[in-house]
Amino acid sequence: MATIAPIEYFDEADFDPFVIDDDVFGEIEDPYAIFDRARANGPVQPGTILELLGAPADSIVAGIPQFRVIGHAEVQAVMRNAALFSNDVLKMNLGVTFGDTISAMNPPKHTQVRGLFQSTFMPKQVAKWSETLVDPVVNDLIGRFIGDGRAELVEQFAKRYPFEIIYRQLGLPQRDVQTFHRLAVTLTFNSDYIRYGKEASRKLGVYFQNLLEERRRNPADDLVSLLGQLGGDNGLSDETIVSFFRGLINAAGDTTYRATGCMLMALLENPEQLEAVRQDRSLVPLVLEETLRWNGPIIFTQRMVMQDTELGGVRMPAGAIVNVSMAAANNDPAVHENPRKFDLFRGTKSHFGFGLGPHMCLGQHLARLEMSRALNAILDRLPGLRFDPDMPKPTVKGGLMRTPRDIHVLFDPS
Structure with a gap:
């Protein structure tokens, strides 16, 4: 690793992507009430999700006919049919910063x-990381505040642990971690902040290419060495591998932390459920699934219509963009009774938190492992966990990506 130059930070040295989260992803607290009102006009409607939520339009796709899909059955139909509703549109946004990303590919590629x-x-491979990577990171972070009797669980824990896990999986040097984290979360910035996403993409691309070449010369027990073997005769270009790393670190450092914040807030708001899980850890998987249904980190994704079609009684021309709201579908009262109530005992099994169909999240097993190990460690090590009554209670915010900004808690110090 001595031959790899440190990763470069943004040219604007004082830029911090975490500070502008509200500007980038919005401050909407309750998009679900908006979706409920919109359902009176049908499960499929002309217009965008951003327009419905009162958020600024995405200038990248301006001028293209758009439709929003908010019904459960209709969201399912779009996500299952990759031939009719393709990922080509993602080349215009995610592709700009991620590169030749698997997220914007279509079959057969x-x-x-x-x-x-x-x-x-x-799952078998992911399980091996539990004791060697996940548990050490989780317990180290908790150990830093366990004696204080209080913590802010977003900044001190949720925001950090998934990313520290992925940088250890990649075998990155400690010197690059803070810079790496901030570049990674910027990759999903668009519209007014797309320049930061492009800059992050460029600098991460240089770093990953150098890292890939170095690990091929000196392989180690890490993901870079492992995935580097997929190049050359195995059919993957370095550009595709580097783009995969961009997507991987963004998902690991961003969406998992956001989902974890929502999970912790939900349990703290429902202390009887928190105590039930503390007493019976077989309930932990139910907590994860209900969290992803109730308040998953991603509001919507997009697809492109490949031929004239009809969905939910609405005609769509070829080339139109479909805004597919997983969040609306997950809270469709026709499918989930009293959907805005967090209730792990409803036994949620079906949701769109990881997508559906051929593009279902590749890292879902790792995310579930990380969140379950994090929750178990918190329950084990922070007895009496509760909101800090002297601090404002958290709220989940965001019209694109959602998470509580802070979670102030008290617990019985060890």
């Missing part, structure tokens, strides 16, 4: 590339 990457993230 998507099928081939996903198959090569997928073996690395199957």
Whole structure:
């Protein structure tokens, strides 16, 4: 690693992507009430999700006919049919910063590339990381505040642990971690902040390419060395591998932390459920699934219509963009009774928190492992966990990406 130059920070040295989260992703507290009112006009409507939520329009796709899909059955239909509703539109936004990303690929290329990457993230392989990577990170972070009797669980824990896990999986040097984290979360910035996403993409690309070449010369027990073997005769270009790393670190450092914040807030708001999980850890998987249904980190994604079609009684022309709201579908009262109530005992099994169909999240097994190990450690090590009555209670915010900004708690110090 001595031959790899440190990763470069933003040219604007005082830029901090975490500070502008509200500007980038919005401050909407209750998009679900808006979706409920909109359902009176049908499960599919002309217009965008951003327009419905009163958020600024995405200038990148301005001028293209758009439709929003908010019904459960209709969201399911779009996500299952990759041939009719393609990921080509994502080349215009995610592709700009992620590069040749698997997220913007379509079959048959998507099928081939996903198959090569997928073996690395199957449950059997992911389980091996539990004790060697996940538990040490989680327990180290908790150990830093366990004696204080109070903490702010977003900044001190949720925001940090998934990213520290992924940088250890990649075998990155400690010197680059803080810079790496801030570049990673900026990759999903768009519209007015797209320049930061492009800058982060460029600098991460240089770093990952150098890292890939170094690990091929000197392989180690890490993901870079492992995935680096997929290049050359195995059919993947370095550009595709580097783009996969961009997507991986963004998902690991951003969406998992946001989902974890929502999970912790939900349990703290429902102390009887928190105590039930503390007493019976077999309930932990139910907490994860209900969290992803109740307040998943992503409001919507997009697809492109490949031929004239009809969905939910609405005609859509080829080339139109479909705004597919997983959040609206997950809270459709026609499917989930009293959907805005967090209730782990409803036994949630079906949700769109990780998507659906051929583009279902490749890292879902790792995310579930990380969140479950994090929750178990918190329950084990922070007895009497409760909101700090002297601090404002948290709220989940965001019209694109959602999470509580802070969670102030008290607990019985060790």
